[in-house]
Amino acid sequence: MSLWFAILQGLVQGLTEFLPVSSSGHLVLVQTLFGEDVETNYMLFNVLLHFGTLLSVIVAFWKDIKELFVEFFGWIHDGFKINGHPYRRFIVMLLLTIVPMFAILPVKSTLEDAFSSPLLVGLLLLVTAAVLYLSEKAPKKHKTEENATWLDALIVGIGQCFAVLPGLSRSGTTICTGLFRGFSRDFAVRFAFIMSLPVILGANILELADVFKDPAAAMGDVSVACCIVGVLAAMLSGLAAIRMVRFVSKRGNFRPFVVYCTLIGTITIVASLIKMV
Numbered sequence: 199m200s201l202w203f204a205i206l207q208g209l210v211q212g213l214t215e216f217l218p219v220s221s222s223g224h225l226v227l228v229q230t231l232f233g234e235d236v237e238t239n240y241m242l243f244n245v246l247l248h249f250g251t252l253l254s255v256i257v258a259f260w261k262d263i264k265e266l267f268v269e270f271f272g273w274i275h276d277g278f279k280i281n282g283h284p285y286r287r288f289i290v291m292l293l294l295t296i297v298p299m300f301a302i303l304p305v306k307s308t309l310e311d312a313f314s315s316p317l318l319v320g321l322l323l324l325v326t327a328a329v330l331y332l333s334e335k336a337p338k339k340h341k342t343e344e345n346a347t348w349l350d351a352l353i354v355g356i357g358q359c360f361a362v363l364p365g366l367s368r369s370g371t372t373i374c375t376g377l378f379r380g381f382s383r384d385f386a387v388r389f390a391f392i393m394s395l396p397v398i399l400g401a402n403i404l405e406l407a408d409v410f411k412d413p414a415a416a417m418g419d420v421s422v423a424c425c426i427v428g429v430l431a432a433m434l435s436g437l438a439a440i441r442m443v444r445f446v447s448k449r450g451n452f453r454p455f456v457v458y459c460t461l462i463g464t465i466t467i468v469a470s471l472i473k474m475v
Contacts, residue, residue: 204243205431212439216255220361269285290351372389
């Protein structure tokens with residue numbers, strides 16, 4: 199693997215993981231374009247890229263994450279009593295978002311394989327564009343960790359399950375689901391990104407299990423330098439993406455991403471149909 203391709207993969211991973219444009223969908227498109235399957239041929243490198251995006255969330259939301267850790271131990275000490283602590287409610291909400299994932303995990307690979315063709319990715323990118331557009335019409339409410347309900351958290355978690363399909367954006371789906379449930383724009387973004395931490399961490403652990411089965415094959419021809427620049431590219435581009443989403447969400451205008459997903463989705467569909475003919 200060349201350095202430029204490692205940087206490209208890092209940028210694609212970091213930007214598309216957090217911008218509402220579908221990281222899995224873009225991964226399919228990049229692999230189709232370059233003929234390189236990073237997940238299969240470079241498993242360890244793929245794990246490291248996800249680690250880079252994990253770092254970007256931790257850095258961007260360090261204040262919230264630190265408070266969650268402090269309140270978690272206080273929650274245990276008080277016998278799991280919330281006692282009006284907003285961040286303890288936040289913890290319970292995060293745990294509830296994980297519950298639906300247990301139902302989807304057994305069929306996740308099947309779904310990804312079934313929907314990983316460029317044509318279907320293009321169609322689902324159009325669905326992402328529609329969801330982002332409709333979220334702008336959602337009533338402006340102000341639910342936060344203080345008054346959002348358990349049902350709100352569970353529904354956002356269900357939205358995250360649908361986002362395993364390549365072409366549906368995880369961040370876009372969870373942010374928009376939160377907005378539809380009446381979350382404030384700031385909380386919808388914070389909740390969507392912080393709830394991604396256990397998902398990204400869990401995915402890394404599962405992939406590491408495959409890496410340890412055959413470390414040499416998992417490493418491929420990736421040098422240490424490629425790993426380092428890939429992780430840095432993923433982390434820095436992830437931080438930039440998070441900052442951009444927070445800015446755009448605060449303005450309540452996802453139009454740039456609606457246009458982008460519509461354009462890329464349409465081009466992908468047309469190209470796929472031409473190739474089929």
